[in-house]
Amino acid sequence: MINRFVLVPGALVLIAIVWNIFVFTHNHGVVSGRVVDQAGAPVVGAEVKLWVFNFVTFNERGSTQTGADGSFTFTDNPSHNIQLSAEKPGIGRSRIPVRLYFRSEDIVLAEPLRLSRDFDGK
Amino acid sequence: MTNRQRHWPIHLALIAVCLVMLVPFYWVLKTSVSGENIFAYPPSVIPRDPHPFYYVDVWYAIPFARYFLNSVVVSGLTIVANVVLNAMAGYALTQVFPGKQFILTLFLSCMMIPFQATIIPAYLITGKLGLLDSYLGLALPLFSTIICIFVFKASFDAVPRSLIDAARVDGLSEWRIIWKVMMPLAKSAVATNVILSFIWSWNNFMWPLIATRSQDMQTLPLGLARFISYQEDTTGALYAFCIMVLAPGILLFLLAQKEFVQGLTTGATKG
Numbered sequence: 001m002i003n004r005f006v007l008v009p010g011a012l013v014l015i016a017i018v019w020n021i022f023v024f025t026h027n028h029g030v031v032s033g034r035v036v037d038q039a040g041a042p043v044v045g046a047e048v049k050l051w052v053f054n055f056v057t058f059n060e061r062g063s064t065q066t067g068a069d070g071s072f073t074f075t076d077n078p079s080h081n082i083q084l085s086a087e088k089p090g091i092g093r094s095r096i097p098v099r100l101y102f103r104s105e106d107i108v109l110a111e112p113l114r115l116s117r118d119f120d121g122k
Numbered sequence: 123m124t125n126r127q128r129h130w131p132i133h134l135a136l137i138a139v140c141l142v143m144l145v146p147f148y149w150v151l152k153t154s155v156s157g158e159n160i161f162a163y164p165p166s167v168i169p170r171d172p173h174p175f176y177y178v179d180v181w182y183a184i185p186f187a188r189y190f191l192n193s194v195v196v197s198g199l200t201i202v203a204n205v206v207l208n209a210m211a212g213y214a215l216t217q218v219f220p221g222k223q224f225i226l227t228l229f230l231s232c233m234m235i236p237f238q239a240t241i242i243p244a245y246l247i248t249g250k251l252g253l254l255d256s257y258l259g260l261a262l263p264l265f266s267t268i269i270c271i272f273v274f275k276a277s278f279d280a281v282p283r284s285l286i287d288a289a290r291v292d293g294l295s296e297w298r299i300i301w302k303v304m305m306p307l308a309k310s311a312v313a314t315n316v317i318l319s320f321i322w323s324w325n326n327f328m329w330p331l332i333a334t335r336s337q338d339m340q341t342l343p344l345g346l347a348r349f350i351s352y353q354e355d356t357t358g359a360l361y362a363f364c365i366m367v368l369a370p371g372i373l374l375f376l377l378a379q380k381e382f383v384q385g386l387t388t389g390a391t392k393g
Contacts, residue, residue: 004377080178099175103182 026106031098032073033109035066035086042070043115046088050074053081070112078104084113092117154365157358176358180349180366183359188338189345192257196330196341197323199261204319205312207266212274212311213300233268238328245332255335264323270315273385277311278304313378314385321371342367
């Protein structure tokens with residue numbers, strides 16, 4: 001009974017099971033990253049906002065302040081399509097889209113948010 | 123000149139035709155990972171910045187898993203019913219009985235009636251049976267199809283008459299002759315029935331649109347229509363949805379294409 005009609009569906013089911021296990025162990029809604037200035041130095045006390053896509057637009061979900069090393073963490077992201085914005089008066093601001101593979105995926109941003117004075121909001 | 127050398131122009135032409143036919147599929151696949159507008163100029167053959175996130179959007183924009191389950195259940199019911207009922211009808215048509223020619227003519231003429239013409243009686247019958255908005259009601263109109271009956275008939279006609287006579291001498295009932303003797307010899311016809319009934323059921327839009335009332339009973343083609351109706355800027359996600367709807371049918375065909383082609387050509391050269 002080991003033929004392609006068994007092996008292919010079996011492989012697909014196996015992939016689905018493995019993927020679901022991965023999802024259930026990595027969906028705590030943790031989003032973390034760093035905020036730096038143009039020179040790459042950490043920015044302390046910058047306000048970081050989490051924006052969640054809601055049907056046609058992004059709504060603010062929460063905000064936090066960066067720590068001494070410029071890092072921040074959100075623990076309640078419910079979405080798979082988010083944006084992060086950071087701002088510090090006198091240094092600049094930044095906003096980046098973040099796409100996730102599933103809802104509430106735990107993620108550490110590979111690239112920091114880089115604050116810029118000439119950020120045009122797009 | 124060898125046989126292969128003689129046929130290369132034909133093969134070249136066939137490859138070119140295949141490529142032309144595959145272009146729309148490639149275009150859908152490419153757009154589903156890039157989201158490029160179809161009117162973009164100049165068009166790009168290679169997708170720019172491909173990513174899988176349009177598939178994620180589709181998964182969460184509608185209850186995709188529910189629609190998928192509904193389509194799977196309805197298609198499963200249709201496949202089982204088609205194999206069982208069409209095999210019985212096909213076997214009956216291989217027998218000699220009064221009015222057989224009339225029945226065959228009736229079947230052939232019924233093939234010319236489009237489903238849209240029978241949709242009101244189909245709806246009324248399904249309603250009287252209390253099967254509207256149920257899996258059984260969604261699958262019912264496709265429980266038996268005339269083309270698939272003829273596929274079984276052609277396959278059963280190719281089985282030697284002496285084999286059936288021997289089975290009867292051994293004391294097998296007609297029912298057991300179908301399942302123990304004929305069906306194992308008609309695997310290609312079974313594969314053809316499975317694929318055709320699956321594709322027809324999977325892609326069916328009109329009947330589920332009429333027969334379903336609750337959102338929970340909708341199938342994937344209805345989900346696609348719903349998705350288009352309330353999503354803006356759907357280029358990438360829409361094409362991703364199309365790929366997700368098409369994938370099971372393509373996979374099934376690729377798995378059983380050898381049997382499918384055999385089933386369709388069985389009896390083609392007979393006589």
